[in-house]
Amino acid sequence: MSSITESGNNTNDGVTNAKEFLTFVLGNEEYGLEILKVQEIRGYDAVTKIANTPEFIKGVVNLRGRIVPIVDLRIKFNLGKVEYNEFTVVIILNLNGRIVGMVVDGVSDVMSLQPNQIRAVPDIVASIDTKYIVGLASVEEKMFILVDIEQLMSSTDMELMDSVAMH
Amino acid sequence: MSIDMSQFYQAFFDEAEELLAEAEHLLLALDLDNPDSEDLNAIFRAAHSIKGGAATFGMTDMAEITHVLENLLDKIRKNEMALTGEHVDTFLEAKDVLNSQLEGHRSGADVDRDVQEEVKRKLKALSEGKPVSAAAEMAAAAASAAAPAAPKPAVVAPAAVVDKMRHYNIDVKALSEKDTANLEGELGLLGDVSSKRLDNGHVAFSLKTEDSEDDIISICAFIVEPEDIKITLQSAAAAPGAAAAPADGKQRYNIEVPELSDKDAENLKSELALLGDVSISKAGGKTIFALTTEDSKDSIESICSFVVDLETLVIKDAPSASAAAPAEDLAVASNGFIEGDGFGFFEPITPPPAAPAAEPEPEPAKPVEAAPAPVIEKKPAAAKKEVEKAAAVETTSIRVGVEKVDQLINLVGELVITQAMLEERISKLDPVTHEDLLNSLGQLTRNTRDLQESVMSIRMMPMDYVFSRFPRMVRDLATRLGKKVEFVTSGAATELDKGLIERIVDPLTHLVRNSIDHGIEVPDVRHQSGKNETGRLSLSASNRGGNIVIEVTDDGAGLNRERILSKAKQSGLPVSDTMPDSDVWQLIFAPGFSTAEQVTDVSGRGVGMDVVKRNVSAMGGVIDIRSALGYGTTMSISLPLTLAILDGMSVSLGDNMYVVPLNLIVETMQPQATDIKTVTGAGFMVHVRGEYLPIIPLYSLFNQPTQITNPVDGVLVIIEAEGKKAALFVDGLVGQQQVVIKSLETNYRKVPGVSGATIMGDGSVALILDVPTIIKMGQNNNSEGVYQ
């Protein structure tokens, strides 16, 4: 990835500020999320449905003794065909100790980005609300939408956490 | 390699806390007139261990206190000093200070410096045989603290000094005559000093002092740069194989003179014998006297001057090390040991040749063998005493993090499940052909249950922990309300899970308050009703089946059915005059409900009973009320023994499996079509033993597809909670088993109608039903007409 190397040389402090992103595919768009949030990547196993939850919350699975919810972002954002087969990928995220699985169309790469490679979000419309997008990155002619996955997953939209008033 | 020491802090904190508690316990039990030497040893060891840890982990404040504490304890345990009450008091003070220091390191809390210094001063004074209490002593101590370099008073008991006396060799780079004199004067403040100019221009000071190396450095710093000073701690005695001498303050010298005639040698030996123990040997054309004495070199010189020419006399501080190129940072000390910084070897040790990057082998540094015959066990009695240390107070508990216990409980829970599955599968086998297998399984079952019980008991705590806080509260409250109350408890030894014990305190406090405030009448009223003026309030705990039942009973006025009903009507609650008592009593748990005629500041605002109920439910418990007007009320809380494991019935619904807590199941049935009735506005009802119960179809409640939509084709599980019954309609029963409860909320959220999840034998997740909520949801569903 020559573009990364070049821009990386432009700044002295750039090296220390570089962040690694896991890129994944949802429909026709490529996304990136900070790799530090990723615990593991798994295939899709049978889930236990939970009553009266939105369709994109697939249910819960047993991840080595922990009960972990699985969300399908393809359903949440109305992207592509929703199929579950041996190629279906679940990214297991560790968000400050909370474990959440997210179904995506595929996982492509890990890339290292310098701050100056990340551009502000224009007003273009991605499938994900811009408030969860930290920026855009262009690498080798491809554009990646960088998602603040923690913000997204803890938002009320995702219905993954208790709202304050519940008891 | 850098190793993060902080990872050991927690272990040290726990250990120190335990040692301090143990020391305190022993101190309080000490018999002053005849202290048990084992106890003294154990206390000494506690201080010693804390000192070691504190010093290692950089908690110098604790190390300092334990150091002086240890010194004093050492004297007492060695019978050099008699134990007094003052000692014990000061030890206890020191213990408190150490506790606060420990807390300081653990949580960053502030520690009072003055208190620390005061305790340190007291301990020091005591170890010097001085009293600590007199005001004059305080002043004296303050004065000496202000002038730390003042010469030590000569009155201190010898035993106190000798232990700490050290002999330092101080090598200082090129120093003028004047500076040498100055420095010698300064060092003289610390102890006995002598100086010698060396050939290389350095000046060597020899200093005997109680003070530390740091003190020497700070004194020298007035005159020379610290990097120009090299201080070596010279052993005061103890040549290899020689007498263990320093305890008595003596110094060993080797006195070399040109070979003497036998007569002269004998003469000199007898002269030297006046100074101390002396032995004689010859080597390399010299006569060598090994002398152990308290006297100075000057005295030796003057004695020798009668016999030999002083020019030819060489007096060495200890056997000279006759060889040895020291390896790297190792220096051959004058006692022949090979010393490094904070460690040393008695003889050169070389790593085995196979070792990579082995150090260059140092030349053998055999200490001079001219030393007199070794007298190793000079104090056999003392040595024997050391050896004879028998088992001191054994540690009777270990500290383990709760999470470790919980993990253990979880694992055992999984084991119980696996065992239950095995049992179920094997029960389908022919018992005759598989007799052995069945017997073995029976054994496994028993072992598993025992294991489970033992593991669960780790988390168990006696109810006394809760009960003990009530007598005081009851007394205060009764006094305030002008009531007379006799308070009794029973079953305080009953054990309950630690997690539950902590959470039961608040609800119980509320119930006890209520009983005193609303239940028990004032003495006048009681007298008029022919009751004893003193009311009786009892708090009891007992095991009933898999539950623990905690009851608060008073012999007060009892609940007033009419008043509760009328109040409920006012509040718009759905009530009827024909409701059974148990239902009426449950009304007091409705939010905002209170029948108290007067709102008191103790209770009676109507806030609370609903909270009590919610807290108890959250613990998986239920609360029941028994009451008779004029005779009293019993509030009965039934709790599961533990939160971690649940006896459950697995039921199937479509592709999924759910677990219903067994203690909330009344019975299960396959209904006949004739049992089922339709009630307008209330959906289907089932007729069970004379009662009509609402049917709650789980598939519609949970919106889950299933083939079985007619209760006749499925199973009805009669559930009961909070005094209400309902018939839960599911596809079928799967089996009864214990499940390990896991929270859904850890990674997900609360789900209405679900209290948790568990992992089944095949690794899949099953949800545990929240029965009270399901009954409520069922009512809403029915009244909204969702269910047709």
Next chain:
Amino acid sequence: MAKTILAVDDSGSLRQMVAFSLTAAGYQVVQAVDGQDGLNKARDQVVDLVLTDQNMPNMDGLTLIKSLRGMSSYQKVPILMLTTESSDEMKAKGRAAGANGWLVKPFDPKRLIDVVQKVIG
């Protein structure tokens, strides 16, 4: 094969520190909580080096050292005392009991490893 060190100390935190440091430096560490335990463990397995505290319940360090030296398999195994007392009296006692050297507490992991490497490589 990694060399094995027997670490004997009644203080759990210090023992953990010693064990952790030495393990990190590539040694195998057998831990014992007092002299008696140390002696039992030394019987089970002949180690390459013994590090022992002095002041311990049940059996102190000196007794342990003497007992070990009484075993034929421990005639040549290096033994170091870990001691807060750096007094010469203690050194002399240790030497008489059969120790090869001493290490003054407190020590940091680095020095511990240095000393151990000097002794057994």
